[in-house]
Amino acid sequence: MKLITAVIKPFKLEDVRQALAEAGVQGLTVTEVKGFGRQKGHTELYRGAEYTVDFVPKTKIEAAVPDSLLDQAVEAIISAAGTGSIGDGKVFVFDLVHAVRIRTGETGDAAL
Amino acid sequence: MKISIFKPLSLLVGLVAMLGPMLAFADDPVPNKGDTAWMLTSTALVLLMSVPALGLFYGGLVRSKNMLSVLMQVFVGFSLITVLWCVYGYSFAFTAGNPFFGGTDRLFLNGVFDAATGAFALGATFSKATPMYEIVFVAFQATFAAITCCLILGSIVERIKFSAVLVFLVIWFTFSYIPVAHMVWFWAGPDAYTDAASADANNAMAGYLWQLGALDFAGGTVVHINAGVAGLVGAFILGKRVGLGKESMPPHSLVMTMIGASLLWFGWFGFNAGSALEANGSASLAFMNTYLATACAVLTWSLAEWVFKGKPSMLGAASGAVAGLVAITPAAGNVGIPGAFVIGLLVGPLCLWGCTGLKKLIGADDSLDVFGVHALGGIFGALATGIFNSPDLGGPGLVTDWTMNPPTVGYPGIGAQLWIQAQAVGIVFVWTAVVAFIAFYIVKLTIGLRVPEEQEREGLDISSHGERAYTN
Numbered sequence: 001m002k003l004i005t006a007v008i009k010p011f012k013l014e015d016v017r018q019a020l021a022e023a024g025v026q027g028l029t030v031t032e033v034k035g036f037g038r039q040k041g042h043t044e045l046y047r048g049a050e051y052t053v054d055f056v057p058k059t060k061i062e063a064a065v066p067d068s069l070l071d072q073a074v075e076a077i078i079s080a081a082g083t084g085s086i087g088d089g090k091v092f093v094f095d096l097v098h099a100v101r102i103r104t105g106e107t108g109d110a111a112l
Numbered sequence: 113m114k115i116s117i118f119k120p121l122s123l124l125v126g127l128v129a130m131l132g133p134m135l136a137f138a139d140d141p142v143p144n145k146g147d148t149a150w151m152l153t154s155t156a157l158v159l160l161m162s163v164p165a166l167g168l169f170y171g172g173l174v175r176s177k178n179m180l181s182v183l184m185q186v187f188v189g190f191s192l193i194t195v196l197w198c199v200y201g202y203s204f205a206f207t208a209g210n211p212f213f214g215g216t217d218r219l220f221l222n223g224v225f226d227a228a229t230g231a232f233a234l235g236a237t238f239s240k241a242t243p244m245y246e247i248v249f250v251a252f253q254a255t256f257a258a259i260t261c262c263l264i265l266g267s268i269v270e271r272i273k274f275s276a277v278l279v280f281l282v283i284w285f286t287f288s289y290i291p292v293a294h295m296v297w298f299w300a301g302p303d304a305y306t307d308a309a310s311a312d313a314n315n316a317m318a319g320y321l322w323q324l325g326a327l328d329f330a331g332g333t334v335v336h337i338n339a340g341v342a343g344l345v346g347a348f349i350l351g352k353r354v355g356l357g358k359e360s361m362p363p364h365s366l367v368m369t370m371i372g373a374s375l376l377w378f379g380w381f382g383f384n385a386g387s388a389l390e391a392n393g394s395a396s397l398a399f400m401n402t403y404l405a406t407a408c409a410v411l412t413w414s415l416a417e418w419v420f421k422g423k424p425s426m427l428g429a430a431s432g433a434v435a436g437l438v439a440i441t442p443a444a445g446n447v448g449i450p451g452a453f454v455i456g457l458l459v460g461p462l463c464l465w466g467c468t469g470l471k472k473l474i475g476a477d478d479s480l481d482v483f484g485v486h487a488l489g490g491i492f493g494a495l496a497t498g499i500f501n502s503p504d505l506g507g508p509g510l511v512t513d514w515t516m517n518p519p520t521v522g523y524p525g526i527g528a529q530l531w532i533q534a535q536a537v538g539i540v541f542v543w544t545a546v547v548a549f550i551a552f553y554i555v556k557l558t559i560g561l562r563v564p565e566e567q568e569r570e571g572l573d574i575s576s577h578g579e580r581a582y583t584n
Contacts, residue, residue: 048472
């Protein structure tokens, strides 16, 4: 099992959700986050006060997938979230040690 | 026959005692119902300028953790000054005393209404034989005193103790607002001027700056310079907000600020046009000037921002509106349309500089730019009033002899009137600075001015008032 964590542009969330669903991913957790990468923030000016906003709003998605689905899922995220411009985000993949479906007690791939 | 007490706004105390209540005869002038309706409406409009307009304008500019503290300071400050106004403020500001401070004739509004006869005391307007109910004037002026005190709060928000706000306001209101209002606006009214001898006697009893001949239609000196300078002094004495310059402190809701500025614009028609005290041509001129100068300042502040800062901002447009309103306040009924154009167009960029370049030079944390907008805009407006009052520049001129009927109108010349305006500006500037300095120090040395740093970081909403503006 693998845990995919991706940081994407917020307006791409719906496209990514759809692509992952088509790839067979059964569930997704979404968080609104802020951060920085190579994309620069912006400055805001309020009368004389100038503030640099370094952290850009992003959406973080997390999906646990069976090993067999990993490549398709990552590919789905990349193609759905990509715009070709700076700030498209990143995909991280982790080994997932254990998973349990709380309602039934199923474990491993069956819990995903 | 209807019986009423005839008593001009500011008739000498001794004279009143001698005459006592007089029976009015059928041909004695009574307040015009249209004037009364307009002045009652204006009074309510000025109330709207404080609550909610100023509260929202200021509140939107602070961080969300301090929103309620700003609303609370404005709401309670406004109420406090209104009560003090009825206890002693009105009497000391608008009855005869000396050129700096009035008398005790109207403590607790004594005598404005005679319950025994059902008669209302009458006050003066700016037209002969055109009285107004004094109680309406009391209410109208109460809203001025109260909003002026609330304006100061913009300099000291996000760090001042609530109790310190209240104590400071009591002291400053008593020793700066009241005497300045008396100095600028107290006079005996046109009906008291019957001949040269009465004119001399009345002039000697009038406020010091009124005697000088200073023009201030609705409060460039009394309201804006008075409050703006006091605010700056407060910002110096309080010190900067924790984290200023290191942490981001963007306004938490410019939507609120825009709504507040818009309601200020709306209410300001009562403030400026109401200051004519009648529903007449002067009120109409003040109304149009208030409308026009504000629109001009919105355009020029926005344009200046666009050119010099890169983008025209909503905050800039809203600030421009307030700057325009401030600058046209002393001028409202004292200049013509050309004056409104020039004052509005120039004050936008001027106050933008006041909030940026000048603010950096001064170095105080005048948090919401009370000095940069109100004091600077008020000074500019007060001086410009002296220039654009000139009939050569489309202004209405000023009354040079109140004993004539109708009063003689003239103009002393731009240099002469500008010098008078400059003296009024200087005197009010120094007066309020000294009173504010002493008042803030009294509070600092007794109950203390600032909340502890921990409370400031937590936000005054929770730490001073035990509640949050937004719960999600």
